[in-house]
Amino acid sequence: MSRRRARAACGLSCLLATLGGAGHAVAQIDESALLEELERLSPVYDEAVRRADVADSLETLEEYSALTFEVDTTAVGPFFLITRGDQTNDLVPTARAAWAIYDAYLDDRPTALDGIHLWLQVADRRARRVPLAADGGTNLRSLHSQRERVRRFAEQLGRQLGEALPAEHQRLMGILRLHGARDERLSFVYRELVVSNDRVAGSCFEGDLDDCRRGLGLQDEATWWESWYGPERLRLRIQPRVTATLRGAGERAETASACWEAESADACLAFASTWMEAESYPPFSFGARESFVEYALRSGGEGTYQDLMAVEAGTAIERLAEAAGTSVDELTAGWRDEVLANRPDVMEGTARTRWATLSWVLVLLAFSMRSTRWRLG
Amino acid sequence: MFRQILYTQWKSAKIGLGILAVAGFGLPLMAIQDLTQPVYISTQGEVTADVIFSSWQLWLPFFPALAGLAGVGLALNAWNWDHKTGHIYSLSLPVTRWEYALLKAAAGALLLMIPVGMLAIGSFTAVAALELPNGLHAYPAQFIGRFLLASLLVYMFWFALASSTMKTVGIILGVFLTLTIGGQITWDILDNFITLPGGADPADWFFARMVEWPGPFNVLFGNWMLIDV
Numbered sequence: 001m002s003r004r005r006a007r008a009a010c011g012l013s014c015l016l017a018t019l020g021g022a023g024h025a026v027a028q029i030d031e032s033a034l035l036e037e038l039e040r041l042s043p044v045y046d047e048a049v050r051r052a053d054v055a056d057s058l059e060t061l062e063e064y065s066a067l068t069f070e071v072d073t074t075a076v077g078p079f080f081l082i083t084r085g086d087q088t089n090d091l092v093p094t095a096r097a098a099w100a101i102y103d104a105y106l107d108d109r110p111t112a113l114d115g116i117h118l119w120l121q122v123a124d125r126r127a128r129r130v131p132l133a134a135d136g137g138t139n140l141r142s143l144h145s146q147r148e149r150v151r152r153f154a155e156q157l158g159r160q161l162g163e164a165l166p167a168e169h170q171r172l173m174g175i176l177r178l179h180g181a182r183d184e185r186l187s188f189v190y191r192e193l194v195v196s197n198d199r200v201a202g203s204c205f206e207g208d209l210d211d212c213r214r215g216l217g218l219q220d221e222a223t224w225w226e227s228w229y230g231p232e233r234l235r236l237r238i239q240p241r242v243t244a245t246l247r248g249a250g251e252r253a254e255t256a257s258a259c260w261e262a263e264s265a266d267a268c269l270a271f272a273s274t275w276m277e278a279e280s281y282p283p284f285s286f287g288a289r290e291s292f293v294e295y296a297l298r299s300g301g302e303g304t305y306q307d308l309m310a311v312e313a314g315t316a317i318e319r320l321a322e323a324a325g326t327s328v329d330e331l332t333a334g335w336r337d338e339v340l341a342n343r344p345d346v347m348e349g350t351a352r353t354r355w356a357t358l359s360w361v362l363v364l365l366a367f368s369m370r371s372t373r374w375r376l377g
Numbered sequence: 378m379f380r381q382i383l384y385t386q387w388k389s390a391k392i393g394l395g396i397l398a399v400a401g402f403g404l405p406l407m408a409i410q411d412l413t414q415p416v417y418i419s420t421q422g423e424v425t426a427d428v429i430f431s432s433w434q435l436w437l438p439f440f441p442a443l444a445g446l447a448g449v450g451l452a453l454n455a456w457n458w459d460h461k462t463g464h465i466y467s468l469s470l471p472v473t474r475w476e477y478a479l480l481k482a483a484a485g486a487l488l489l490m491i492p493v494g495m496l497a498i499g500s501f502t503a504v505a506a507l508e509l510p511n512g513l514h515a516y517p518a519q520f521i522g523r524f525l526l527a528s529l530l531v532y533m534f535w536f537a538l539a540s541s542t543m544k545t546v547g548i549i550l551g552v553f554l555t556l557t558i559g560g561q562i563t564w565d566i567l568d569n570f571i572t573l574p575g576g577a578d579p580a581d582w583f584f585a586r587m588v589e590w591p592g593p594f595n596v597l598f599g600n601w602m603l604i605d606v
Binding site: 190 | 427479482516527540591595605
């Protein structure tokens with residue numbers, strides 16, 4: 001704990017100690033009055049801690065720069081880089097080149113988006129507190145020739161910048177990590193929509209765009225898990241978690257028993273509501289979610305990614321739609337159409353397997369018809 | 378002569394063929410039987426796609442196993458009496474060895490159509506019994522075709538082995554086992570003493586050549602789904 005934070009913490013604890021001591025001294029003090037006083041002081045304490053945090057971070061930066069090198073601040077694409085002064089000349093061209101490469105990939109080669117998700121994480125303009133150093137010295141030439149180095153650079157940059165991402169951006173985190181050809185990925189999503197056991201997957205496949213958004217986890221809803229799974233599915237997911245101990249005692253014993261014994265979906269939901277939010281994930285896979293963002297960026301055309309960075313208000317899907325220059329419904333429908341157009345060829349390779357097998361059958365038949373010279377015994 | 382050879386094989390294999398036929402008809406139906414239970418029916422009164430899909434996947438390994446069993450059984454049955462009687466009967470026939478082997482192979486292949494046919498009836502019945510949700514499709518023809526080819530391949534593999542002497546069979550199976558099990562053990566032992574090149578395990582390589590296209594057993598490892606997207 002820093003000196004400032006220690007002082008802030010001490011400020012409240014010392015005050016409490018004083019109040020407690022005073023209470024002792026006057027023998028009796030109204031408990032509710034004490035709680036009120038604590039309540040009144042709480043924001044003061046929070047503010048003190050916040051200021052201590054800010055001071056700590058500034059102090060770290062000051063110490064960092066004062067003890068080692070000067071600090072430079074430069075804008076690159078959507079980022080603000082704070083770099084060591086002696087490395088600015090190397091790092092800024094590196095960062096600009098990295099940004100130019102990824103920006104071009106976004107428009108022309110969506111399959112090469114590996115690593116970009118970290119750039120999405122760093123989209124927030126408040127993220128400026130970045131001591132950047134480790135990958136310094138990379139020159140433009142090697143950057144172009146070593147894509148892997150660019151990726152590592154982007155990852156490091158993103159990791160350091162990404163902490164300040166506001167909550168509504170969190171749903172975009174990690175979405176863009178694409179592998180394989182686009183049609184293969186979309187075929188995988190197609191299969192997922194058809195055979196997933198989540199209710200919303202089937203109805204998205206049938207054409208319910210709201211459920212597509214629910215499945216992608218891009219629809220803001222307080223109790224989203226209720227809309228993701230039907231009551232029976234919810235019960236089947238929750239019931240195995242109801243242990244004998246939970247049924248026997250505790251605050252949730254009644255709902256636990258009703259869930260376990262009566263197989264009541266409502267009771268199971270009541271039992272699980274405390275942890276469902278923390279432990280449930282969107283029904284659609286990572287691949288489905290990334291295909292959606294990829295579609296949004298691609299359909300918007302050149303500059304969509306910068307536009308996305310510029311949009312500051314709205315939910316994740318609203319921001320994507322605005323950046324893509326379309327409505328949420330049109331964006332969702334377009335993505336769904338693209339998925340449905342990529343129905344996997346489940347019998348792919350069957351014909352060549354058939355011919356290969358028939359050839360082997362003939363070879364084996366020829367062996368079996370050979371004269372006794374083939375026999376070794 | 379073909380009729381006599383066919384009759385001889387039928388006579389000795391009819392009980393086994395009966396069992397295979399029942400299995401062929403019943404397996405597709407058993408794979409979908411659980412789907413009639415209420416727990417799998419959605420509130421709209423339909424069996425959902427994921428349940429159909431996962432239920433079939435549970436039963437899926439039985440189909441190549443049945444194809445293999447049918448092939449091995451009929452191949453060994455075809456040469457059983459010849460080995461027992463020291464090939465006296467075949468030597469007494471006015472045909473060459475290749476003609477005799479061809480007739481025998483054809484008779485066995487024809488008998489193989491009994492379990493294949495029953496599987497076809499079972500598959501079409503299973504597909505007809507299910508109302509497939511939107512997005513799922515039935516592939517009975519491809520499924521039956523794969524079963525036919527797989528059983529035919531296993532049949533011919535064992536037919537070729539059984540047509541030779543025990544010594545030949547021993548040599549062929551010995552080489553097969555040496556390359557797979559022996560190769561793996563040798564490789565593991567050597568790996569403790571010297572640095573071996575990664576990804577060059579001979580047993581893995583041999584297995585891959587056998588099961589990946591255009592290897593002989595590729596048909597046993599492909600898509601055996603009767604119902605798919």
